[in-house]
Amino acid sequence: MLRCVxxxxxxxxxxxxxxxxxSRGDLQRVNRWMGQAGIMRRALLSSRGLTAPRVVxxxxxxxxxxxxxxxxxxxxxxxxxxxILLDCKDIVSNETLHGFKALGWDVETIKAxxxxxxxxxxxxxxxxITANLFLHHFRHERLTQLLxxxxxxxxxFVACEPRRSTLALVGSRLLWAIGCNxxxxxxxxxxxRAGFADExxxxxxxxxxxxxxxxxxxxxxxHCFVAQRSGRSMGPQNEI
Ligand SMILES: C[S@@+](CC[C@H](N)C(=O)[O-])C[C@H]1O[C@@H](n2cnc3c(N)ncnc32)[C@H](O)[C@@H]1O
Numbered sequence: 001m002l003r004c005v006x007x008x009x010x011x012x013x014x015x016x017x018x019x020x021x022x023s024r025g026d027l028q029r030v031n032r033w034m035g036q037a038g039i040m041r042r043a044l045l046s047s048r049g050l051t052a053p054r055v056v057x058x059x060x061x062x063x064x065x066x067x068x069x070x071x072x073x074x075x076x077x078x079x080x081x082x083x084i085l086l087d088c089k090d091i092v093s094n095e096t097l098h099g100f101k102a103l104g105w106d107v108e109t110i111k112a113x114x115x116x117x118x119x120x121x122x123x124x125x126x127x128x129i130t131a132n133l134f135l136h137h138f139r140h141e142r143l144t145q146l147l148x149x150x151x152x153x154x155x156x157f158v159a160c161e162p163r164r165s166t167l168a169l170v171g172s173r174l175l176w177a178i179g180c181n182x183x184x185x186x187x188x189x190x191x192x193r194a195g196f197a198d199e200x201x202x203x204x205x206x207x208x209x210x211x212x213x214x215x216x217x218x219x220x221x222x223h224c225f226v227a228q229r230s231g232r233s234m235g236p237q238n239e240i
Contacts, residue, residue: 005139005194008187015089026184035219037069043158052078053127059114060134061085064092068099075103082106118149128156136194148206155229162195163223201225
């Protein structure tokens with residue numbers, strides 16, 4: 001299946017539109033069905049072990065509930081983490097923010113375009129960048145730019161994306177069965193077609209020498225990419 005990037009309806013609807021609100025609820029359910037939080041948690045733990053990152057930047061964080069689920073699964077071992085939830089829409093609720101604080105994690109929301117933000121961030125200023133169902137929004141050139149920026153800003157990059165496979169395409173067409181609305185059903189199919197397979201992301205990563213790259217299928221519908229800086233200290237400035 002050739003990669004094909006098309007607009008997603010949720011990106012085009014105003015955040016307060018009832019169809020968008022409902023679709024964001026669907027997304028939480030789809031994340032659970034795909035096992036995204038567990039895949040992200042395992043990828044982070046296998047890269048960092050018990051050494052908690054000081055600053056994690058989540059790109060395209062949406063309503064922040066995905067990262068909160070990941071944080072809850074890690075908080076027992078990882079203390080004093082700061083999470084930056086970045087999205088071009090301001091849709092993180094106070095309840096979600098309190099969820100992070102209840103774990104003892106610091107949280108900041110930033111409404112910004114990911115490219116502009118990364119372009120201005122200092123070199124190696126965060127320990128880890130995470131992205132869930134975000135990279136597939138971008139075509140080849142933009143994606144290359146984003147990965148170049150990420151490699152400059154962080155020591156670890158983890159992305160959990162839709163897998164571009166026949167099984168995932170079939171799954172995306174069955175979302176009506178778990179009650180997803182027309183926006184979610186449309187976007188799910190578009191997302192799988194824009195998803196990743198093989199070494200799609202490794203091939204775009206800017207530096208093949210100083211980084212350890214892992215790219216694989218995870219669960220039934222997910223494509224997981226991990227880039228970890230190797231051979232250098234893990235002590236960034238943490239000043240954005
Ligand atoms: C499919 S949603 C995933 C949200 C969240 N990661 C999750 O799993 O629930 C993709 C998110 O990326 C955001 N987004 C798309 N393009 C962006 C950009 N250029 N900069 C920042 N956020 C962007 C959208 O607003 C949306 O919230």
